[in-house]
Amino acid sequence: MARNQVVISGELIALEEVRFTPAGIASVALTLRHASEQSEAGESRQVHCNIDAVAFAEAARKVAGFSTGQTVRVKGFLAQRSLRNRQLVLHVNDIILE
DSSP states (O other), rough: OOOEEEEEEEEEEEEEOOOTTTTTOOEEEEEEEEEEEEEETTEEEEEEEEEEEEEHHHHHHHHOOTTTEEEEEEEEEEEEEESSSSOOEEEEEEEEEO
16 A cells, blocks of 8 residues: 655744634644755755645544644645645644644
8 A cells, every 4th residue: 555644843933823624624724844955875964844734534633632832743645725726735544733
């Protein structure tokens, strides 16, 4: 089976209100700002990026209790934003404060 797992930490820079899917499942959209130093080709590289993410169900309820400016660690997977939009979005399975 192919693997699609992401673990990343960052600062919550955007956090939308809880919404509900047509099926009644809680959903929260958020954005993380990540900054780190990584090794690439034997050299040190500074990495900075913003990551759009979405949390559903229990993860959404957990995210709803957080605030922008907090540092979190997120575990999840990548998927297209929608059938028509190929932009990647991180789907949150678990999120904890760091």
